[in-house]
Amino acid sequence: MLWYKSWLETRWRFLIGLALLMLSAAAAVAAYPRVVQLLPLVPTMQVGGVLGRRIREGADFMRTYRGYIWAQWLRQSLANMMTLFAVLLGTGGLLSQASGGGAMFTLSLPVSRARLLGVRAATGLAELAVLAFIPLLVILLLSPGVGETYGIVDALVHGACLFAAAAILFSMACLFSTVFHDVWRPALIVCAIATVIGICEPFAGELSRYSLFGIMDGEIYFRGGGVPWVELLASAAVSAAMLFAATSNLARQDF
């Protein structure tokens, strides 16, 4: 029944996220024919530096459907929205419910705090997995509608990358939710951390593909580097460590 409770507590965040991400995926597919029409109008630029390379690359990527989906949707809209919803799903829990939200009732149940947090985290991670894979499934299914195809392996690998990186943000939000007694501070702190990482990434050179958002958009895989197993496993380890820290922190709390 704890699963049911966690679902009730997070369902609106999850369902709104799912609807928005699916809508975003559908819009990206629908916009592709227009992008193809406009591509010849894009001038060839010769701008130096990291940003110049990125702009040139962006234009080049759009010449293929796979590149367009990655550069225009997966690396931008989807990554931003996944960040937001990973943080929203990770916040909340016992501490924020301590004043009038049923925390005392929950704590009077014959359940350990580790199990309470475990079920909450597992529910959130399951929802996060759906948010990561379903929009890519939408791309997969709608692509024939614009005369294109999107590979199922691409969808699976990018879904896994999205999930693994978003899980880090989710776990971080879970951890901060065992420190602060409100929902907003954990959310704002994790969003601030994600923003700083995002700002610093363009200046990290080749290392940027190993950063949080580099893993999230699956750049290594997209550029032909194969499935980034090490990065995925490292992300899982970081998430697990933060969830463990959250569990330990919760166990020490007085309510």
Place this chain on the structure above:
Amino acid sequence: MSDALVIETSDLRKQYDGVEALRGLTLQVPAGSIFGFLGRNGAGKTTTIKVLLGMVRPTGGSVRVFGLPADAPDRSVEIRRRVGFVNDEKDLYDYMTVGEMIRFTRPFFPRWRADLEQRYLHKFELPADRRIKALSRGTRTKLALLLALCRGAELLILDEPTSGLDPAMTEEVLQALVTHVANEEMAVFFSSHQIAEVDQIADRIAIIDRGRIVVTGALDDLRENFRRIQLVFDHDAPEAAFRSPGIERVQRNGRVLTVLSSAGSDRIVEEARALSPASIDIAPVTLKEIFLETVVAED
């Protein structure tokens, strides 16, 4: 640890950021008793209850419920399986309906009493499909009580169960509680600052003040043993140093010397006669007076 005790604390201490909420609290609650836990707001009642349920870790002393250490997380889970609890805020899950809340709670308790669930749903007239957010405080209290009573618990822990209720609702809740306990083998430990309701249903009490127990015992024994001895003198009352045991408080006010005794009033009266008072008056003391004398007088 005696088998006859459901709660036993010894020198229990809890400190929050340098403030001592519990200062060596020693308490014994026998099985089968209705134990009233009286104290002013902020005296340490809720902290004690939270320690019993493993929600707060004590900083010192020992605490056992059913003989199990309540400060050990794994044992605390076992304790909570055998305890019904109603907290003072009656904070339940606002987003659930009454029916969902009951269905959510039921599977956690293997000894859940489906028969009582139906009985109290009917008796308390609880609307199964209404959201908890929309319930009045009284109805919310009744639901919280249902969820506690149906657990098949051996011990009910109630933190200010009637707080915020009107007199009629308070009476209804107390009657339901007394009737339930009369039919089931269980102990009740309930905190309150409402002396009248403790006097009405408790058979044993403890009075807590500033984190320690100042009076405890069977209510009948307390009524039997506590006496106010008033000595009136022809002149200003003398400074008296009584040596008899059982003296709780001595108060001088002009020609009157008032002694509150918790035991051995006969011996105290004998000692008082040596002071040659003009008159001696011995009167029984109500629970309210015991409370006021032992708690408020400390200010």
